[in-house]
Amino acid sequence: MDQAPGGPHGPQGSRDAQSPPTCYRHPDRETGIRCTRCERPICPECMISASVGFQCPECVRDGSGTGHAPTANQPRTLTGAPLAQDPRLVTKILLAINVLVFIAIQTNDRLISDLFLIGAWPAPHFAVEGVADGQWYRLVTSMFAHQEVWHIAFNMFSLWWLGGPLEEAFGRARYLALYLVSGLAGSALTYVLVDPTSASLGASGAIYGLFGATAVLVKRLNYDMRPVIALLAINLIFTFTMSGIAWQAHVGGLIAGVAIAYGMMHTGGKRRALVQWGTCAAVFLVVLVAVVARTASLV
Known part of the structure; x- marks a missing residue:
């Protein structure tokens, strides 16, 4: 999928104006959740619990553009549980x-x-x-x-x-x-x-x-x-x-x-x-x- 204007953290995942947005990492999954930092659509597998809403893996990894992973926001599931290596x-x-x-x-x-x-x-x-x-x-x-x-x-x-x-x-x-x-x-x-x-x-x-x-x-x-x-x-x-x-x-x-x-x-x-x-x-x-x-x- 082509990158949307606005740099690597610009919104993406929508197929057109009428279609529901899809996860930017999993284009086959529709979602109504967006990253609170970059506003990209994210599915349950990609969403990471933050102090307010959810963030995408890239925003958490970048730590708001500092290049360092934040210590406060660790990867979490939709319910706030720690992410596991084998989710099944x-x-x-x-x-x-x-x-x-x-x-x-x-x-x-x-x-x-x-x-x-x-x-x-x-x-x-x-x-x-x-x-x-x-x-x-x-x-x-x-x-x-x-x-x-x-x-x-x-x-x-x-x-x-x-x-x-x-x-x-x-x-x-x-x-x-x-x-x-x-x-x-x-x-x-x-x-x-x-x-x-x-x-x-x-x-x-x-x-x-x-x-x-x-x-x-x-x-x-x-x-x-x-x-x-x-x-x-x-x-x-x-x-x-x-x-x-x-x-x-x-x-x-x-x-x-x-x-x-x-x-x-x-x-x-x-x-x-x-x-x-x-x-x-x-x-x-x-x-x-x-x-x-x-x-x-x-x-």
């Missing part, structure tokens, strides 16, 4: 855990009974016990357990496709919190609403949390919402029309993902981290209260 590391680890558990289940038929989510088993003398019997770990292990090939294939494709951009925008710790708390919210709503003797498993609650967070991220960056809305609508249609799907996990994860992402994205200033982690803690507290209340009704 957590996504790769989560994907590997799901795949390894799936392989273990295929080689050991009895393992699935120790991992799936079940509220309570009516016959205490059986080996299987549920969350109401004190096995709260099932709320977590069921998030990483799949039995059917199509199930893990869909979830892992969605994890890679949605998780990568979210991890880049959120940072590792915040992204991991989003995934785990959304998954727990899906497990909790399933535990609360489904018959306690019905078993369920899969990462769908966490995946729908990523769907919700993606919608918030797209809205925050002023991107076209229609593809995300269409994809989410298609998945929700499958959720409520196909048999054998725990829609409660999908809805619980989706609500948690939207709430956490909103708290992560729409904060700034000195209290940003407090609000972000406070939002995660608030959603987790709601999940904990729901699980405790449901357990009390079953014992």
Whole structure:
């Protein structure tokens, strides 16, 4: 792309007067964010948090033209987390855990009974016990357990496709919190609403949390919402029309993902981290209260 008038820090990235601006480093990515110094359009991967707004990598590297990198403005993600060398590391680890558990289940038929989510088993003398019997770990292990090939294939494709951009925008710790708390919210709503003797498993609650967070991220960056809305609508249609799907996990994860992402994205200033982690803690507290209340009704 040709350099715009005004020197190396002049505005660039717009294709024409009518088209949305595109990132000056990634011309295929539309964006509504501009560097506060040079006003060039920048995408989430390129934007670096500054005391006011965001800056592009060149402005941060140049230090306002002094030739020295500033000490105050270190590279940050959209949520203020440190930039990582491998922006998809957590996504790769989560994907590997799901795949390894799936392989273990295929080689050991009895393992699935120790991992799936079940509220309570009516016959205490059986080996299987549920969350109401004190096995709260099932709320977590069921998030990483799949039995059917199509199930893990869909979830892992969605994890890679949605998780990568979210991890880049959120940072590792915040992204991991989003995934785990959304998954727990899906497990909790399933535990609360489904018959306690019905078993369920899969990462769908966490995946729908990523769907919700993606919608918030797209809205925050002023991107076209229609593809995300269409994809989410298609998945929700499958959720409520196909048999054998725990829609409660999908809805619980989706609500948690939207709430956490909103708290992560729409904060700034000195209290940003407090609000972000406070939002995660608030959603987790709601999940904990729901699980405790449901357990009390079953014992």
